[in-house]
Amino acid sequence: MIASLIKRLGEDTGVVLPEVRVTGDDPVFASVFRVDVAAAASVGAVTAAVAAYWTRRGGAPAVDPDVSVDVRHAAAAFQSERHFRIDGEKAVLWAPLSGDYRTADGWIRLHCNFDHHRDAALRALGLAVGAGRDDVAAACAGRTGIDVEEAVTREGGCAAAMRTRQEWLAHPQGRAVAELPLVGLSRFTASATPALGGAREAVDGAREAVDGPRPLSGVRVLDLTRVIAGPVAARILAAHGAEVLRVGAAHLPEVPGLVVETAFGKRSCHVDLRSEPEVLRDLVRQVDVVIQAHRPGALRERGFAPEDLAVLRPGIVCVDISAYGSRGPWAGRRGFDSLVQMVSGIAHENGDGSRPVPLPAQALDHATGFLAAFGAVAGLLRRTGEGGSWHAEVSLARTAAWLDDLGRSAGDAPEPRVDDLLAGMESEFGTLTYVRPPGRIRGAEPYWASAPPSPGGHRAEWATATGTG
Structure with missing residues (x-):
């Protein structure tokens, strides 16, 4: 296969x-x-x-x-x-507020690894910056998953309500x-x-x-x-x-x-x-x-x-x-x-x-x-x-x-x-x-020739004198 x-x-x-x-x-x-x-x-x-x-x-x-x-x-x-x-x-790998939360009709997942996504989710839920996981859970519990998903998305954040396979196959996207x-x-x-x-x-x-x-x-x-x-x-x-x-x-x-x-x-x-x-x-x-x-x-x-x-x-x-x-x-x-x-x-x-x-x-x-x-x-x-x-x-x-x-x-x-x-x-x-x-x-095993550098640690230029073109 x-x-x-x-x-x-x-x-x-x-x-x-x-x-x-x-x-x-x-x-x-x-x-x-x-x-x-x-x-x-x-x-x-x-x-x-x-x-x-x-x-x-x-x-x-x-x-x-x-x-x-x-x-x-x-x-x-x-x-x-x-x-x-x-x-x-x-x-x-995960920020404190990232994760799955119960909603009135199922589940929602919030992606809060970036601060601006976290703040967008809090705004959508009517919560203040600094709110904790319990606050988020309480806010999600009183709303439907789609409601939270759309509200967070409108604020520029990232959220997803849990759907079944059949619901997704029927969804326009x-x-x-x-x-x-x-x-x-x-x-x-x-x-x-x-x-x-x-x-x-x-x-x-x-x-x-x-x-x-x-x-x-x-x-x-x-x-x-x-x-x-x-x-x-x-x-x-x-x-x-x-x-x-x-x-x-x-x-x-x-x-x-x-x-x-x-x-x-x-x-x-x-x-x-x-x-x-x-x-x-x-x-x-x-x-x-x-x-x-x-x-x-x-x-x-x-x-x-x-x-x-x-x-x-x-x-x-x-x-x-x-x-x-x-x-x-x-x-x-x-x-x-x-x-x-x-x-x-x-x-x-x-x-x-x-x-x-x-x-x-x-x-x-x-x-x-x-x-x-x-x-x-x-x-x-x-x-x-x-x-x-x-x-x-x-x-x-x-x-x-x-x-x-x-x-x-x-x-x-x-x-x-x-x-x-x-x-x-x-x-x-x-x-x-x-x-x-x-x-x-065979004859060309993959390997990494260098360790990870610090972000932004090099000049914005190519290391070699010429490329392939």
Whole structure:
């Protein structure tokens, strides 16, 4: 099943993938949903795409590279933030007010990890800044879930009422999501990609030989993302040798533990788009892939829509990650993994229906992250053969629909063993313990060449003198 899912992803995006050898068995997790299958398929897909790209560029030692994915390792990677340690200590992942609350007719989940989202939720509930969890629980108990969801959303916050699978499938956004491809990949129109000249013609036509010893050596990636899905996408590209520059801003909130855990192999800079838009434009002009997961429309408002990036950098691959997809009434709505689990019926079915029970991993985040990385490399593959600039789109909600389509599991697996999948690395934060990158290409094992840097610790410039174009 896993091998056929990987093959289908290749077919749907128009790329030919090498065969992937699957080792290990499912189930790995105690869940009614086949999270382990989604893990192995998404990891296997990006690994196969990287191997195909390496071969296309002339760097692979064989025409048919040996590609494999281990189900348990892929599943462990889906829980990477849970296994991550700094000097033996777990990272704090949830703020005090984040969580599930009973409502008059069911349950609501509030996402309060960022202060402005917390304050929006408190305003919507008529509570003062500084209110505690008991206050929030009392306020939610007197209102319906949909009422709280809509009130928090109007205030600019993030909330999700628990729905059944049937309710989501009948919802206008659920219907819109069902019409989207799992990984949408399309070529920009000619008007968005001017004709190239001079040395840059290499980007829009056949690729030159590999620039280094690793599959993605010489590929430059801008990581304009936060939290899990986007950073995971850029992190796995770094594990295969891409030069990844993570762009944040000093004024934007972060989840500290996640910032470190998802930054292996990357450099990090700060750019304030309110006052330094040209700095980002300069970076884009020299890039191969841009991964963004800002609030839908936020970058477009500042002149950094995918079409704008394709004009700045002909031959670019733009990857957009959203919560609910690019169509439907919720296309512009903020969202996170735990919220999509609630609205899509996953949290309802994973329990007994009386209270929400989350998946054993932030599976929508991680699967979407690996699928986004797959979309990026698929775009590079299409670029090498056909030229042009490419646009990949993924969403947490569409990934949730894919997980739903994978069928159901017995749900009685023991907690998976991970000790043999962990590694250690010294960093400026201390000694880090982490899950090694999953997926294998013989002769090009993925690894992170550097420890996570401090946020904004590098200059907003590329480390190497030249890119791949």
